[in-house]
Amino acid sequence: MPTSNWNIMVKASQNPPFAAENYSIAEIKNEVLLQIRSGKDFPVTSAAISLIGQLTSEQEVPVAELANVVLGDYGLTSKLLKLINSVYYLRFGEVTTVSRAIVLLGTDHLRDVALSFTLFERLQTDASDHIINLLCRAVYAAVVGRRIASQTGYTNPEEAFICSLFHTLGEMLTAYYAPGTYAALSKGITGSGAEESARVRTSLLYLSLGKEIAQSWRFPARIVCCMEKPTVKMSEHDDVYRLSCIASGANEVAHIVEESLDPEDRQRKLEKTLKNVHLSASLISGNGDLTAPVEDVHKYCSLYGITFERSAIARSLNQRREENEQAQGPLKRPTNNTAEDAPFDLPPNFNGSSSSPFSSLPEAQDDSETVFTNGLREVGDAFLEECPLDDLLTIILETMYRGLKPFGLRRTLLLIRDARRPAMEVRLSLGDPLASIKSWFSIPITAIGSDVFNIALSEQKHLFVNDSTVPPIDGQPLIPSWLVEHIDRPVAMGVLPLHIKRVSIGMIYLEGEKNFFTTVPQNYLNYVKILHQQAAIAIRQR
Structure with a gap:
């Protein structure tokens, strides 16, 4: 097919058509890129893929940070767990937590799998x-x-x-976002009259498109x-x-x-x-x-x-x-x-x-009983496998987070005592990006416990508060002002201190909707306490 006919064929497919009379590969590419970037779901796809790529490109990214991204997408969570439990990966045994799946797959392979799931989920809507x-x-x-x-x-x-x-990303994106252009291009490179030059030009177009979008998506x-x-x-x-x-x-x-x-x-x-x-x-x-x-x-x-x-x-x-x-x-x-x-x-x-x-x-599944029982088993497996401490603690936090989320849990944090100053700092976070929550969530440790955190630390007891608007006790507010400033509505909170030989070295913090703990069955709270004990044992042993 002569070049002019190839251009005319492409022009006839456009809606609206290109403004210029003759078209180069670059011009067609720009037109298709415009259609791709104006697609209604492109920003969502681009943001999700870019975030996963950005996280995994960082050195020593915490498993909890990756788990946060995956757990924010129910479909991705389900598919990842299905994949890790497929025949090809049976050498790992049954895996039921995202955190352990990440540990077993490795961050690079997780990134690649997440990219494919995220993109293909978008494309297959057509x-x-x-x-x-x-x-x-x-x-x-x-x-x-x-x-x-x-x-x-x-x-x-x-x-x-x-x-x-x-390998054929550019062709897939063209077919999805610019179906008219794709149909015309396909027609021009099939049949006995199609010239090799048309096939080469089309291949170069898809290659250039695919590489540019892939690079922008990291x-x-x-x-x-x-x-x-x-x-x-x-x-x-x-x-x-x-x-x-x-x-x-x-x-x-x-x-x-x-x-x-x-x-x-x-x-x-x-x-x-x-x-x-x-x-x-x-x-x-x-x-x-x-x-x-x-x-x-x-x-x-x-x-x-x-x-x-x-x-x-x-x-x-x-x-x-x-x-x-x-x-x-x-x-x-x-x-x-x-x-x-x-x-x-x-x-x-x-x-x-x-x-x-x-x-x-x-x-x-959102079946809390299954989440907790499977999570406890995986924690035991992680102990036997001598899993790194941060990864083991992330599995514990994820089990708490997924098990209680159906009842209104919003965030789960692990805080560790700062060796340089009297404060508890966030080490792991589920429900919030780690960098975001660390910028403001820091618990000052006082000699005399007056707020919910310091009371729990000094008495080494679990404390559960169902309403953050609880009135002051003996003139002292139970909820510190720095936390109140960042709460947009009344919440429930739980504080579970971690200690070694009666020295407090950290805590697990749970935050949910108002009256959250009254809606959680007692046996699930018992699971939370067992998981808390396992976290304390893990810290003591390392």
Whole structure:
């Protein structure tokens, strides 16, 4: 297709159309960026992704700070816990708290997982065929990428999964935010009359868009680099280059699998694709497919909220299975196959109506009894695993926070005595960003206890106040003025001091809606006291 026709084709799709008569890639890119940035959900998506990226880019970011971000999004909490309890991560055992999931996954992988969940949740709200096909193809490529990484000895298969997943970010964003432009571009690069130059121009457009948005959202540098195809063969020991080869190869494989091709043509294209990205053709099995379990693709699509059976790639796989059955009879799966060895094919009984493969996995439930009992078990596991003190205390705080939140809990804080001055300073926070709460929440320690904090510290007792507007006792206000200034309405508060050999070294602070503690069942308050005791034991032992 001549350049002028390609430009006219794009112009015809715009609503409103571009103002200029002829268009370069840069002009089309700017128009699409304008549509992306004016999308109603773009600021929300951008803010959430940027916050996660910013936090994980900082050195030694506290687990509690990351848990705060995740716990603020119920959907993300649920999906993260489902993922950590999926087959691939069963080596960790059952995990029911976000804090422990973060510890086990590591902050870098948490960031990548959260980015994918946040973005895909936005994109899959558009149920168009274009979006479904692109998302399912991206998930397929991600599973293939992880498989290639494992087979080639790459040290971090999960990184290969994420980089393969985001390889076509620019195309996905264009399809979602500028569907007219995307439809016109797709029409111009398909069919027998399409020229290679049009395909190249469109690919460059999607690449430039994806990289610019990814950088503005603070995506990790490796994900951005892997959006490009490897162009110069570098040392096989260069991780970024190897990662780029894997991501590009996996996405090319996904394109080929999506097409309806005869076995010989598919084999030829797969071998050529792997050669182009400097991967061995031995990665292809005898039937022309990369070996990887299609069940993983279905599971991840389910986790991301995508209807896999509606996609073109699912239809292609199903068609190929039917052709194989007609030629060879029904497929029989070897009983000793592992997930890693299973052929990349749809299950014989696949009909698009099966229940979610993740339906039996734990949800981020608001069932307080479950939260507390699971949390207590995880605290015990953390003790046995000699988990770092801050991480263990974060698991304890998260269990309190999630267990009591359905009754109106607003914030949970861990405060530790300052060694330089008589004050308690915030060490961990759930419900508020740590930096924000630390800027004003500091408890002066006085020789004579007069407010709720100092009374609890001096008497080493738990104190629960159901109404912060309680009148003064013997002329002394129970709630200190510095706290009253930052409370916008009456609240309930609980103070649980921590001490070693009768020396107060910290406290746990709970704050909820007025009369909060009268609504909490006594057995849940007992759980809180047990967790408080475990926190004290953890501090004493370290």
